[in-house]
Amino acid sequence: MIEIANLVKTYDGFAAVDGLSLHAAGGEIVGLVGPNGAGKTTTLRCLAGILPPTAGRIAVAGHDLETEPVAARRQLAFVPDEPRLFDNLTVADHLKVIGRLYGVADAAERSRELLAGFDLADRRDAFPGELSRGMKQKLMIALALLHRPAALVLDEPLTGLDPGAIRRMKRTIVEQAQAGAAVLVSSHLLHLVQEICGRVVIVQRGRKVLEGTLAEIRSALPDLGADADLEEIFLRATEGEEAKAEGASGPPAEPGDGRGDG
Amino acid sequence: MSGALFELLLRGLRGRLVRRLRLLRQPKYLVASLAGLAYMLFFVGRNFLIWGRGARRPGIEVAGLGDRAPLVLLGAALALALVTTLGWLLTSSRPALRLTEAEINLLLPAPLPRRKVLEFALWKQQVGVLFGALLFSLFRGFGAPGTRLPRLFATWALFALVGLHLKGVSLWKARLRELPPAAARWRIGLALLLAAAWWTAVGAGLRQLFVATRIDWQAGDLITNLDRLQVAAHAGFFGWLLAPFAWLCGPLLGVHRLRGALFAAALLAAHYEWVVRSRARFEDATVAQARRQLDRRTSRPAFARLSARSRQREPFHLAPTGSAETAVYWKNLLLRSRRPLAQTTGLLVGVCVVLGALGLAFGAALDAPDAFAEILVIVGVVILLLIPPLAGLFLRNDLRVDLLQIEILRPWPIVGWRLVAAELLAPATGALQMMLAGAGLVLAGAAAAWLAAGGAAPDFLQRIAAPIGGTWPGLLAVLASLLVVGLPIALLSIAIQNLAALFLPGWVGLGLERQRGAALTGQRILVLLGHVLSLALGLLPPLLAVGAALLLQRLLGLPWSPWELPLIALLAAALVLAEVGVLVRLGGALWDRLDPARELLETPE
Numbered sequence: 001m002i003e004i005a006n007l008v009k010t011y012d013g014f015a016a017v018d019g020l021s022l023h024a025a026g027g028e029i030v031g032l033v034g035p036n037g038a039g040k041t042t043t044l045r046c047l048a049g050i051l052p053p054t055a056g057r058i059a060v061a062g063h064d065l066e067t068e069p070v071a072a073r074r075q076l077a078f079v080p081d082e083p084r085l086f087d088n089l090t091v092a093d094h095l096k097v098i099g100r101l102y103g104v105a106d107a108a109e110r111s112r113e114l115l116a117g118f119d120l121a122d123r124r125d126a127f128p129g130e131l132s133r134g135m136k137q138k139l140m141i142a143l144a145l146l147h148r149p150a151a152l153v154l155d156e157p158l159t160g161l162d163p164g165a166i167r168r169m170k171r172t173i174v175e176q177a178q179a180g181a182a183v184l185v186s187s188h189l190l191h192l193v194q195e196i197c198g199r200v201v202i203v204q205r206g207r208k209v210l211e212g213t214l215a216e217i218r219s220a221l222p223d224l225g226a227d228a229d230l231e232e233i234f235l236r237a238t239e240g241e242e243a244k245a246e247g248a249s250g251p252p253a254e255p256g257d258g259r260g261d262g
Numbered sequence: 263m264s265g266a267l268f269e270l271l272l273r274g275l276r277g278r279l280v281r282r283l284r285l286l287r288q289p290k291y292l293v294a295s296l297a298g299l300a301y302m303l304f305f306v307g308r309n310f311l312i313w314g315r316g317a318r319r320p321g322i323e324v325a326g327l328g329d330r331a332p333l334v335l336l337g338a339a340l341a342l343a344l345v346t347t348l349g350w351l352l353t354s355s356r357p358a359l360r361l362t363e364a365e366i367n368l369l370l371p372a373p374l375p376r377r378k379v380l381e382f383a384l385w386k387q388q389v390g391v392l393f394g395a396l397l398f399s400l401f402r403g404f405g406a407p408g409t410r411l412p413r414l415f416a417t418w419a420l421f422a423l424v425g426l427h428l429k430g431v432s433l434w435k436a437r438l439r440e441l442p443p444a445a446a447r448w449r450i451g452l453a454l455l456l457a458a459a460w461w462t463a464v465g466a467g468l469r470q471l472f473v474a475t476r477i478d479w480q481a482g483d484l485i486t487n488l489d490r491l492q493v494a495a496h497a498g499f500f501g502w503l504l505a506p507f508a509w510l511c512g513p514l515l516g517v518h519r520l521r522g523a524l525f526a527a528a529l530l531a532a533h534y535e536w537v538v539r540s541r542a543r544f545e546d547a548t549v550a551q552a553r554r555q556l557d558r559r560t561s562r563p564a565f566a567r568l569s570a571r572s573r574q575r576e577p578f579h580l581a582p583t584g585s586a587e588t589a590v591y592w593k594n595l596l597l598r599s600r601r602p603l604a605q606t607t608g609l610l611v612g613v614c615v616v617l618g619a620l621g622l623a624f625g626a627a628l629d630a631p632d633a634f635a636e637i638l639v640i641v642g643v644v645i646l647l648l649i650p651p652l653a654g655l656f657l658r659n660d661l662r663v664d665l666l667q668i669e670i671l672r673p674w675p676i677v678g679w680r681l682v683a684a685e686l687l688a689p690a691t692g693a694l695q696m697m698l699a700g701a702g703l704v705l706a707g708a709a710a711a712w713l714a715a716g717g718a719a720p721d722f723l724q725r726i727a728a729p730i731g732g733t734w735p736g737l738l739a740v741l742a743s744l745l746v747v748g749l750p751i752a753l754l755s756i757a758i759q760n761l762a763a764l765f766l767p768g769w770v771g772l773g774l775e776r777q778r779g780a781a782l783t784g785q786r787i788l789v790l791l792g793h794v795l796s797l798a799l800g801l802l803p804p805l806l807a808v809g810a811a812l813l814l815q816r817l818l819g820l821p822w823s824p825w826e827l828p829l830i831a832l833l834a835a836a837l838v839l840a841e842v843g844v845l846v847r848l849g850g851a852l853w854d855r856l857d858p859a860r861e862l863l864e865t866p867e
Contacts, residue, residue, distance in 0.1 A: 011859060011860070012287070042859075048672065048673045049672050049673050050668065050669055050672040050673065050858065051857060051858065051859055052855065052856075052857050069675075069677075069854075070675045070676065070677055071675075073673055073674065073675040074675040076673060077673075078673045080669055084667060084669045084670050085670070086593065086667060086670070088596055088597050089593065089596060090573050092574075093576075093593075093596060096580050096582075096589075096592075097580070097589045097592065097593050099582045100580055100581070100582055100583070100584065100586065100588065100589035100592075101586045101589045101590075101674050101675065101676065102675060103582075103583050103584075103586075104582055104583075105582055105583050106582070107582040108582065125570055125573040125574060127573075
């Protein structure tokens, strides 16, 4: 459902993403992790069609993002790390616009379900300025789910949510995958990634360092214990890469857009 | 201002400059910069640069105005006095310093006296004010070599003084809210008394002037009357009252140079002290303004105060399925108003009917049947003529707002050129509503005059519709022609601004409202210049086509028919629409290629 092949994104000669390839099949939840400046957010923003890639191919549900952008975007939903909403549109207005853009015939009924599910039913007529950050995040997720996307891309989806909402969010992600969607999640909350993701991709300096299920990764790092969790694996993998990169020059963080950390 | 704040100011300016210079790495910004520079050098700045040969364009000198000079100076002084008074009436009582969120977080908690913070905010504005004054001077003519610097100083001083004065008034009003009610009432009373006394004196002076010169405007010779009027005005009480304002305007017109410069410098110093010594609280409003800037607010504050019922209103019903472009149009209409489109149209018709009835009533009461009606018609015609070319400058509920929300829009499943086309529709609807209001005013005025005249066509109606017979059908044909050609021109005007925002987003001020303040005068002049040039270029082919059609008709010896006017309008409209189509396609390609990571997508500070 999500195919990224040899993705390159450069900013004034600096490669924020450098030949990254990954895929997520329908029904699969893939975790994208990496230290700050690793290129996670840039990768997701390229996948969402926000940033044009410098090189490489991105496909969503079999549609190439370059040659069939509309068909590809119709199958995709993207939840950015910062909830970005139209200040002059109410919660209900947002759902109406997105419903029409994606041609959701039962938008009214589905909007009611989603608002109830995310505890926003009594905030239908509120403007974003009247919502807390967590509520805005919930609305972003509701908007993403409105058109039943085949591919769901989430950048730090739990930021700003209260414990109850975090639990519901995790359940929602799993339900989307169970319904057949390919889910790609980027997060620094490694326990979340370990808990819900079937496969993990660790990136650093714009390149893939490790990929596989937790068991596969553990076997690739035999000096780690069989019960090593993702945090240990992550630190080991990225520290190892740091050591390799010692002496190599290059900007420490991803420049250009100043948004996101990855 | 302390050394640290001066350092912050300098480094901030350098940072802004560097960020913009970095854009020049992209060829499009480099080419646009060179083109702009070349234009400024060859068409605007050559008189300024050729020092030895002197200026060819002296600008508006009082001497060049001949015998009317003193009267022009007093007129300018009176206008400045009026602007100052309006400033006192309209300035907000919530003074906000133009500080960014970062500056607020760093400076307000820092161990700095409030005077220093105020000074920092004031000095920060002066670079923009100076740039605006420079451009203003360049465009209106710098005058002879010896007068260039004084004139630039005079322009800057006037801009800076207006800014400082309004800031001072705002702080003064804010201080009133903090004082005990009795003290506040006393100060307000004193201010009102002074203003009333001054304007009464000016009114009395004017009356005395007219009586003294015994001008009979109906019968007398205009030139003779003006001569007598200005001699009396300059020498009398009236001239004395307006003298301080005249000294400020004088250097701009080439007189009172030394006196004006000294007076402006003294006033600037006094205003500066008035503002930085203010004890009024500015923090809340400053934080609120910075927050709005940070959040890139696109909505009017009034939205937040809407009732629950109003929040459910929409311009039209948006069905869940259908073209995606309609959703973009619907969303952009909401940027301006939640009122249903049909209701807005009904409201416009109602206002026009009421104004027409008032025209009829006033005409009858004043025994001047055409007077009020003619004003309605003139206002309507002015609206019809001005809205189309200027629509792109002030109706901004389009890509100039949505580029700030590119993170939301970019993943939408809609082709670039169709998105750009949809973005033009909401401001074009606003322009159409205004043009319809203009046409409505013309009809209301004409109907009132016609009724007052007992069914006969009034004189002015015959004048307006003269090209096609001076009749009611003729008037309707003129209005229809203006609407037919006006809407495409408005679309072209809006498309030009959107294309500029897509092509050079780092240079175009984004957001719903145009930024205000003297510091942005320079930017506004450049935007207006670019807009006028582009629009003139765009209107050239339709004008040539219309000219060619009329020439062909003449060559063929075909007789002129009044009903050609709508057909000519249709020909011009078709060509303008074709140009809009090309711009939309071009805009779509730019949207598809736009890399937000390489642009500065932000509202100007």
